[in-house]
Amino acid sequence: MALLTIFLVLYVIIAISLILGLLVNGVRPSKTLAWLLAIFTIPVGGILLYLLLGRNRRKNKILKKKDVSFKGASKTWGGITQKDNLKHRRIINLVGKNCGFFPLEDNKAILLKDGKTTFQSIFNALENAKSYIYLQYYIFEEGDLADRLLQLFQSKVKQGLKVRMIYDSIGSYTLSKKYIKGLKSAGVEVFPFLPFRFDRFLSALNYRNHRKIIIVDGIHGFTGGINISDKYLKGDPDLGIWHDMHLQITGPAVSQLEEVFLSDWFLVSEEQLQLNDVKEFNLADSEDFVPIQIVSSGPEDDFANIQQTYFSMITSAKKYLYITNPYVMPGPEILHALQTASLSGVDVRLLVSERGDSTIVDWSIRSYFEPLLRAGVRLFLFPDGFLHSKIIVSDDSLATVGTANIDMRSFEHNYEVNALVYDEGFAEKLKRDFLKDCLNSIELDYDQFKQRTWITKLKEGTAKIFSPIL
Structure with missing residues (x-):
């Protein structure tokens, strides 16, 4: 008693x-x-x-984020043209104040669609690395790709290169001790992000590093939705081929992507590395140079940086707003912004996968379809495999490719990173690709969709309750 x-x-x-x-x-x-x-x-x-x-966590700072300064830090104004400055100054200033990054010019930005093209470009850059390779992924799965990477890392370390790797301990839970031992034996410096520990189990389990970043010699950078997994090449028994979009950056903006990696490296290793000052990129003069601004977000930041960036992109659109995303559970702020944009006359279109990798997530996503359709948002279901891209493009002038989904997990709980590209040609490429995918997709009709059974609505409503933690 x-x-x-x-x-x-x-x-x-x-x-x-x-x-x-x-x-x-x-x-x-x-x-x-x-x-x-x-x-x-x-x-x-x-x-x-x-x-x-x-x-x-933003108030409690469960994991204290230290103020890490980097030699040659890239948090400076990059000379974006006055025209673009005026057109997008709200978003530029928002990201600048939240992350400290402003647009940097003279970058090459190459869209990499799907696994074959992406991994060809990644391995080409890795094989030509001269000084160092930084790599971090949410999902790092063993298979042909992982074996090929291990062999390449072994070769590069023997050549005297530094290879550093971060993997998320939850997203990469299938990564075996044998493989990790192989990395360490090869000389790769490798750390898990927030591994299971009793003393911080409750405080850290829900906060994951969802970023996908590769840095090669401070010259080439990669980010986007594609993880290290053979399902991007061989497919998935249940879903088929995973379709995704990645971005290769060559130029000054890579320094901002590298700063994000170095900040995470300090968090997992407590080793403060310096940002390499790369002055020569050996890029031929080209009209294809684009201004790029990196936006990062995590639960330790004062604000939900990427959520605010998405919100600003939605509310700033004047003509059209095209979104591809696999997990659309937007919460009230983004939902209202999408509805308001559509009702104001903006052509708002949303492309999502017809089939998903989780039943409860699928029902939760579908619970948002009716209020979006009711506001005039056009919704397309991609039927071929699983569509995993995270893209927004608007008004032939602004686009983002990155890791962040449109859900509360990405906005509040995950460490994410996106690249903002301020360029008409780049935006038009994404626009054409989006419209092509829509032609091969199924468009939902509001009147037909609202006739679904009450059992279906009950499943959607029940799943929606869990959307903040999915």
Whole structure:
């Protein structure tokens, strides 16, 4: 009886302290109310769920992010033209204030669609590396690609290059100890991101590094939606080939992408590396040079940087806004922005995969279709394999390719990175590709879609409850 009394007293003290914290640091009244109800009505479980999923990490700074400065830091204005500056100054200033990165000119930006093209370009750059290779991925799966990378790393380390790698401990949970040992034996410096540890299990489990970054000699950089997985080449037994978009950057903007990697490297290794000052990119004069601005976002940042960037892109669009994304669970802010843009006369189109890799996620995504269709947003379902690209293009002048989905996990819980490209030619290429994919997709009709059965609506509504943590 005495132990039970002590337990109840401790439980009440913990519950009251969490409730006070919610009232002081709560983000939205509806979210605060939901957690209050969970703590009050679910004994023990409510507290554990809140500790795991509910804390406001931007305020609490569960993992203290140190201010790391880099020699030759690229957080300077890049000389973007006055015309583009005026046209996109809101987004430029927003990203600049949030991330410290401003657009840098004189970059080559090559769109890499799907796995074959992407990995050909990646391996070509890696094989020609002269000084160092930095690599980080959310999903790093063993297979032909991973074996080929290991052999290449072994060769490059023998040549005297530094090879550093970060993998997410949850996304890459299938990566075997044998493979990791092989990397270390080859001389690769490799670290997991937030591995399982008892002392920070509840505080770190829900926060993952979803970035995909490769840096070669500070000259070539890669980012986008494609992970290290053979399913991009051989397909998936259930979904078929995974379709995705990646971006190769050559030029000054690679330094911003490298800073993102170095910040993550410091977090996992506590080693502060210096940004390499690359002055010569050996690029021939070209009219294809584009200004690029990197935007990164993570739960330690003061604001939801990429969510704000997406919001600004949506609300700034004047003619059209075309979005490709596999996980569209936007939350009220982005949902209202999309509806408002469409109702204001902007041609808003959304391309998503007809089939997904999770049943509950699929139902949650579909729960947002009716309010989008009702506002005039055109929705297309891509039927061939699984569409995993994360792209937005608007008004033939602005585009983004990156790692961030349109969901609360990407906005609030994950470490993400996107590249903003301020260029008409680049935007038009993405636009043409988007429209081509739409021609091969199934467009939803609002009147037909709203006639779905009440059981379907019940599944959607139930799944939508879990959208903030999916």
